[in-house]
Amino acid sequence: MAGFFKSLLNKITNRAEIDWDELEADLIRSDLGLSLTTSIIDELRDLGREISGDDVVAVTRRQLARRLPADFLPPTPRADGKPFVILVVGVNGTGKTTSSAKLGLWLQKRGHSVTLAAADTFRAAAVEQLQRWGDRLNLTVVKGNPNADPSSVCFHAHQKAIATNHQFLICDTAGRIHTRHNLMEELGKIRRTLAKQDDTAPHLTLLVVDATTGSNALQQAREFHKASPLDGLIVTKLDGSGKGGIAVTIQDQLGIPPRFLGTGEEPDQFCLFQKEPFLAEIL
Numbered sequence: 001m002a003g004f005f006k007s008l009l010n011k012i013t014n015r016a017e018i019d020w021d022e023l024e025a026d027l028i029r030s031d032l033g034l035s036l037t038t039s040i041i042d043e044l045r046d047l048g049r050e051i052s053g054d055d056v057v058a059v060t061r062r063q064l065a066r067r068l069p070a071d072f073l074p075p076t077p078r079a080d081g082k083p084f085v086i087l088v089v090g091v092n093g094t095g096k097t098t099s100s101a102k103l104g105l106w107l108q109k110r111g112h113s114v115t116l117a118a119a120d121t122f123r124a125a126a127v128e129q130l131q132r133w134g135d136r137l138n139l140t141v142v143k144g145n146p147n148a149d150p151s152s153v154c155f156h157a158h159q160k161a162i163a164t165n166h167q168f169l170i171c172d173t174a175g176r177i178h179t180r181h182n183l184m185e186e187l188g189k190i191r192r193t194l195a196k197q198d199d200t201a202p203h204l205t206l207l208v209v210d211a212t213t214g215s216n217a218l219q220q221a222r223e224f225h226k227a228s229p230l231d232g233l234i235v236t237k238l239d240g241s242g243k244g245g246i247a248v249t250i251q252d253q254l255g256i257p258p259r260f261l262g263t264g265e266e267p268d269q270f271c272l273f274q275k276e277p278f279l280a281e282i283l
Helices: 003-013 019-028 033-046 053-067 097-109 124-137 150-161 182-193 216-225 245-254 275-282
Strands: 085-088 114-119 139-142 167-171 206-211 232-236 258-262 271-272
Touching: 003 019, 003 182, 019 206, 033 053, 033 245, 053 245, 053 275, 085 097, 085 182, 097 114, 097 167, 097 206, 097 232, 097 258, 097 271, 097 275, 114 124, 114 150, 124 139, 139 150, 150 167, 150 182, 150 271, 167 182, 182 216, 182 245, 206 216, 206 245, 216 245, 245 258
Parallel strands: 085 167, 085 206, 114 139, 114 167, 206 232, 232 258
Antiparallel strands: 258 271
């Protein structure tokens, strides 16, 4: 993930003089967005002296730290014994189904019992993929018939999680965004269905975004947030892409913080977001 900023630092260090337009373009290209980039450039100009690569890194770090939230406290089992319900949303191709399984493993490793709901029923491959993950990681997977109503799969999975006293239910939902109306209808129905057995559910709604997709991820966050209020992000593909700035931009523009990070393809390459390690990695 540090690749982009490292190459930017090398470029600046080898220059006798800063090209401000080029620096601005480079920062925007790193997915920091216009507003954040402008703040960084303004602070650097306000130094009123010749700047170095170290200045760029220090100011960028300061600006990012100001915008990123405090460390996320991990979800904990409910005091009333009912499952803590996590809704995982996002477009296909971002690593949504894999992230649902990784989150299940992450919770399981902390001693929690987990049920996965294969509610991405419009993509048979997603249901099969989640089942394979469940078999591999020893996680319970509830699935419906092909093309089953996603909300009915979530309902039955919730029912099973309650009956088996499982502490967490993770619902992997369909990744369609072809029309906002369909998206809102489907996610709204899933939320209402989950609330039938527990009027406080879902307790956490996480959007999976691919760190390498830049402004597309911001647009996805905007659309999903309208359809189903988001509590945070799972940011995937942070394994050497040189990206990561999009997580800051989404937090800055939409107030949706990063909660978990996917850092590789292996099941355990998944961690809770922590501000200082994240900044150290991208800068």
